[in-house]
Amino acid sequence: MKILQEIKPSEKEIEKSNKVLISLVKDLKQNLKNCSIVIGGSFAKDTWLSGNHDIDLFIKFNYLKFKDKDISEFLKNNLKKIKYKIVHGSRDYLQVKKKGFQFELIPVLDIKTISQAKNITDLSPFHTTWVKKNVKNTDEIRIAKKFFKENELYGAETHLKGFSGYTIEILVAHYKSFYNLIKSASQWKKNEFIDTKKYYKNKVLGLKNINKARLSTLIVIDPIQKERNTSAALSNKNYNKFIQLSKDYLRNPNEDFFKSKKINFKLIKENYKDSKIARLKIKSLKEKEDIAGAKILKVQNHIYKKLKNEGFTVHDHDISWNGKIVSYFIIKDEVLPDYKKHYGPPIKENKHLELFKQKWKDYKLKNEGPRVYIEIKRKHKKLKSFLKNLLKKDSIIKNNVRKIRLKLL
Template sequence: MKTVKSREAVLEEVFDAVSRAVTPLPQEADAEKEFALKQISRLESVLGEDGTRIYFIGSAARDTGLAGDRDIDLFVAYPTRFERDYIVERTKRAIAAVLPGKWEMHYAEHPYFQAVIEGFKVEIIPCFHAVPNSPIKSAVDRSPLHMDYLQKRLSVGQKRDVRVLKLLLKRAGVYGAEASIGGFSGLLCEYLVLNYRSLYGLILASASWRPPVVVDIEAIYPNASPLEVSCRFSGAPLVVVDAIDATRNAAAAVSSYSLAVFSSLSSAILVSKNPAAFFEPHPFVQLLPSKAKLLLKKRGTSVELLQVPIPANLVEDVYHPQVRKAAESLASALQRAGFRLVGWNYRVVDGKALLLFESFDGMLPKLRVVQGPPVWFGAQVEKFVSAHARGVVRGPFIVGERVAVELLQDNVSLAEELSRLCSSEEISFGANLGPAFRRVSAADAFSGAGLELLSIYLSKKSFWFSSK
């Protein structure tokens, strides 16, 4: 009699196969550690005093990295008696003295240093010594504590599961805590696998997640409801209470969209006849201009693209939220003006942000219905009626429980309204963008970055819904 494998056994076979493909070879992992220790030794020769310590931290150090990543993160931890500017400058001088290379200074919460040496992408981050659940001087101070906590607890099998989880999230486009992704960081992957004991356990649980979701590994809030814990962390859809800092949500970067993607992905892989397909690449195929034009014609909608230059000195985590905020503000303003949006999207490429808006209406009708407050609020109703005393073609009258009027307006196209909004003060464009948005011409919309954004927008599809 043929034995039917359990769902867990089927998925474990797939996880094993994926793990063999994404796990660094022993010589690769050894080379990473040997390289990191060599750099640490060099830095210690000029920094190994005054209680300063250097740590090799991150997925490569914990054996949870993917083959070919070649990322080396070194944290230089100073005593807290020093000031931030001092530790940055001292680290900079030490690097110049013992680590030759083309180093660049980057900025997150505070400066860090990056270079490519012998094929490794090396980051050196100055920080301060810290102890669990105590005040810190900078966000990166927690990293050595995370290293110690996870290295002591993750089993060999769980490290395998973390690597497989990372690939699964990458394929779905939700791996990475960068502002442009709003997804799951490597650290978060490790916490989740640790909490649910295995990748299968995590997938089984996440398939039935309903926000707010709370993961409290150390039972720091044992008597609080998920909603109460979420409220402590600004109403985040996913809260993973940091095991070494009870005031921090390790999943703060995860957007509602990314949480929904992972839950949906988990549900699908649990019933899929071909779970291996979830780990296969899904390459982006750019549409030909003729194909993009044909698809837009079939949709019968109106599409407009805007672009704005990104200042060269801005890093992604600064400019990306501003671009998104501008896109959201423009979309809301268009809807308030009466345009019925199908959707919108944006992309940053080649030093500029491109924004796309699609509307059912290419032109606003002459008639506009304006809804006011519920009739129960007499004073507000009076103000509304008084404010709309002129130009009314019908009304005031009641719709449902609200007072409303009908007005005549000029015929305005989607392009005209976007142009007006971009030169007005109605929109919050962010501190670094300003009102420098301009309309993308038809020729540019169907070539280069414009065509790429159109292709992404028109080809949008969540692959796991067809990976049955």
């Protein structure tokens, strides 16, 4: 495939990466004499994409000596003359920048069996080993990763709800190639079950053994941990999106599927002729990506609820994370009535009903089914004034994004 020429690192890029890597490892070994340093992630698996200069380094600590100790703290305290940034998580890790590369220094216990793991990150070296043993052609994974990335399906973080890199690697290993994965995915149904190690005789037995909180519309059994579903974070929306993209690709395979796409607002306008599009350009807070992303998602859902509660008809809403963050809402173009219903408690809740009456004693109380309501005058009947006021004054929005800019289309 032509796309492979663009995404596969050149010999020159590999040589430069190795040079910087060797230099950093040398510095680390001088500071961490009692630890072993192992390359991990896509760099170790040889599945990294050209231009992606993030490299994982596992800092392995002796299990018996450190199993009950804070190895993150030990790592921080023993790095001298190396500048780093702390990234908080279930176990803190460090980021080090060097000559255009970003290294993740991930402290793990040097375990021999899965049961010894004290944290999910302790299992990461096992993932690397499995992929290296079971993927015959790493270029197939490169192609798959590019496909998922450009179609905004890559990443299992809370705000993305897509496919993790490890899940993609398992799928490519299971189906042997990117094309076979696409061909099979086009036929996937709800609760597709993939068990590449054949831990379970059938799907029913597999579902019984997986943590119920980790079930999702796609079940991909972790080949090194049979109770774990690696695709637990995947949303139904993104699962269905991938199935449809697979069908589209099979009908007309071309390079456009591997290119980043801007939101086609013109097409949206054609499909929703009676509506306005509220486009929001957002700058995230300067925090860890998944934390900042989760806060943007919180803002998105908050705006949606505010619009609905005010009485606006919201047809759809979404966020694009590729490059600059763009959020949008498709809202019926209308002027709302002068008055809106403000609901109180159910009629049978006497105590709360009395409090509601006292608070709104100057308003006529009305019934609607089991609840009461009053009619109050709207402050904003038009979409533009409502949104401008909301974005300017709402504390949830102001506290969870760095900057947000509105344009109505």
